[in-house]
Amino acid sequence: MATEKKIDCVILGLLSHENLTGYEIKKRMDTALKYFWGASYGSIYPALSDLVGRGLATKCEGAENKRNKIIYSITEEGRKYLREWVALPVEKDELRYETLLKLFFGKEGGPLQAESHIDAFQKKIEEELPCLIGAADTLRENMELDEAHKYYLLTVEFGIKTYRAYLEWCKEAKAMLSKERA
């Protein structure tokens, strides 16, 4: 239990909520989790096999499965593993924003170029913010349906809060650059 592979924990976390195929896990990563965690098929499928090998997940091959889908579910062992990992202190929070890197070296390209990087960043945030707000609304409406929604909402609100701060910064940063330019 020294250094857990995060991909294992994420998959177990998703399986703790519902049984899923590898494909569906990928979809969750591309939607609900994309703001703070991502993964590709090339890491998901091997991880699933590994989890089954370690007895933390199982293939439930029975039932309503017309296609040759493989539906995975978490085992009691897996649930225990997940609970232990969640209880452990956070090891690393990491942000890698290429936008900030290019801005840091912005002198090379000058203020106009820097502004265009900020614009692109702003556009992306402005596009994504409504999705987050929509997700928060949906979660708030269905709060009672599942205890997990409370925790999901927490992370969505983190996104909303930081995205709004980003937009404020974009405005001020551009103002600063254009003032300098004048």
Place this chain on the structure above:
Amino acid sequence: MATEKKIDCVILGLLSHENLTGYEIKKRMDTALKYFWGASYGSIYPALSDLVGRGLATKCEGAENKRNKIIYSITEEGRKYLREWVALPVEKDELRYETLLKLFFGKEGGPLQAESHIDAFQKKIEEELPCLIGAADTLRENMELDEAHKYYLLTVEFGIKTYRAYLEWCKEAKAMLSKERA
């Protein structure tokens, strides 16, 4: 010029400002850049050799060098490469917060545990925020000394803005959890 290795660009960016040893580059990464980019010796030294091999940087082995230090400087080629990279649109901004991941699966550990993760996060932010504010002050005072300071300040202010948003979120998130608990 298809997909640049970021480590190369960061090193060239630092060298565009001043001549540095590998050790000093690492220090910059651990201080000024740590909030949005990191690297270890195991990536820095090989990258430096590679940059020299490609003619983008050179070892300046002359002069005020009592120790057996190797001071690197950027070449004209390197400067061109850097300018081209800075001009290119941003490919990826990525955030990987384990805190959010643990919170997302927070149902496993319950509200008290979730609160303690938020507390730890808050503590870290509260420790780092004054450093950012101090850095911003210093930069503002020495604005005229170097044109690059303007761009550095932009990134520091990004940090300040988002950290303040984080702290607000921490407060609200904890309030929400303790209200639920009651």
Place this chain on the structure above:
DNA sequence: CTTACCATGTAAGGCGTTACATGATTCA
């Protein structure tokens, strides 16, 4: 004289992406 920091590097191994390969099903 010894601790802390300066300084450079390598080797092994982990982790994960990209690209590829394949095929079923649904819907227009």
Place this chain on the structure above:
DNA sequence: TGAATCATGTAACGCCTTACATGGTAAG
């Protein structure tokens, strides 16, 4: 019937971290 999406996987490769290995110098 063709496009989009569902669905599973592998192989090659790249990148980086960790840990190790080594030694100089400054300060107390």
